[in-house]
Amino acid sequence: xxxxxxxxxxxxxxxxxxxxxxxxxxxxxxxxxxxxxxxxxxxxxxxxxxxxxxxxxxxxxxxxxxxxxxxxxxxxxxxxxxxxxxxxxxxxxxxxxxxxxxxxxxxxxxxxxxxxxxxxxxxxxxxxxxxxxxxxxxxxxxxxxxxxxxxxxxxxxxxxxxxxxxxxxxxxxxxxxxxxxxxxxxxxxxxxxxxxxxxxxxxxxxxxxxxxxxxxxxxxxxxxxxxxxxxxxxxxxxxxxxxxxxx
Numbered sequence: 564x565x566x567x568x569x570x571x572x573x574x575x576x577x578x579x580x581x582x583x584x585x586x587x588x589x590x591x592x593x594x595x596x597x598x599x600x601x602x603x604x605x606x607x608x609x610x611x612x613x614x615x616x617x618x619x620x621x622x623x624x625x626x627x628x629x630x631x632x633x634x635x636x637x638x639x640x641x642x643x644x645x646x647x648x649x650x651x652x653x654x655x656x657x658x659x660x661x662x663x664x665x666x667x668x669x670x671x672x673x674x675x676x677x678x679x680x681x682x683x684x685x686x687x688x689x690x691x692x693x694x695x696x697x698x699x700x701x702x703x704x705x706x707x708x709x710x711x712x713x714x715x716x717x718x719x720x721x722x723x724x725x726x727x728x729x730x731x732x733x734x735x736x737x738x739x740x741x742x743x744x745x746x747x748x749x750x751x752x753x754x755x756x757x758x759x760x761x762x763x764x765x766x767x768x769x770x771x772x773x774x775x776x777x778x779x780x781x782x783x784x785x786x787x788x789x790x791x792x793x794x795x796x797x798x799x800x801x802x803x804x805x806x807x808x809x810x
Contacts, residue, residue: 610623644678669701676697677717766798768780777802782799
């Protein structure tokens with residue numbers, strides 16, 4: 564009888580574990596590699612509606628909004644990008660007012676100014692300088708902040724060469740951001756930012772026609788997340804084709 568009770572307890576415990584809801588970061592991670600952006604949107608909407616938001620919670624929400632806004636701009640969903648950028652700016656201001664993680668908040672501010680340019684190119688001279696200033700401050704506050712180096716790299720990558728931009732220099736900063744992320748193993752586990760950074764670097768090397776390095780980073784990504792269909796079925800095979808043609 565005692566053994567039966569024990570077995571029943573174990574079964575109930577296992578059933579309970581299977582019913583533990585996924586964390587917000589897990590939901591975003593799955594939404595990212597599976598391309599389910601409606602799920603991403605639903606997650607940040609629910610988070611935004613939460614009455615109690617700790618500083619850490621709010622910073623995580625800002626990160627998820629940052630990713631969603633970038634996707635909206637890339638897919639010409641201008642009205643959604645504007646809506647969520649305004650919300651993200653409001654959330655960021657809350658943390659800035661209490662001087663919470665100033666390196667991170669400046670990094671996101673640099674990114675958000677970049678989004679303003681993405682929404683209206685004619686504002687580049689104004690928001691471009693503000694983005695550069697914020698990214699510099701982010702690194703000054705913490706020169707080990709991976710997000711700060713991503714934003715610095717983004718600026719270098721997209722500024723035309725005649726104004727000082729350099730894709731090669733940008734890739735050095737992207738790779739520095741990657742090393743900083745990987746130095747903290749907990750940041751590489753089910754983190755959409757990690758997958759996204761690997762894709763950015765691989766695509767950067769693709770643009771520079773360095774297909775060997777692009778292939779390396781796509782292989783690295785698929786080791787981390789084999790279920791990433793877009794990479795597995797499209798980006799990685801395309802690199803192999805480009806590489807064979809070059810050779």
